[in-house]
């Protein structure tokens with residue numbers, strides 16, 4: 222099952238992230254870097270139920286659904 226994935230290049234690390242706040246499963250987290258500073262939002266694939274709410278809430282279009290194992294270094298070498 223595909224899970225939500227947040228593109229760190231598009232995430233603006235807002236401490237008021239509407240996607241994080243709207244997730245019914247609390248699957249999105251951000252490292253606290255100070256009183257008003259947060260890190261890039263990340264999704265816990267173990268908690269994500271693929272409801273799609275966060276995709277509609279992110280103002281930057283930084284969230285997409287994809288296979289949890291997919292990643293920039295997941296390309297298999299062909300022999």
Ligand code: SF4
Nearest residue numbers: 244269270272273275
């Ligand atoms: S798809 Fe649903 S459960 Fe998964 S991170 Fe987004 S809002 Fe949370």
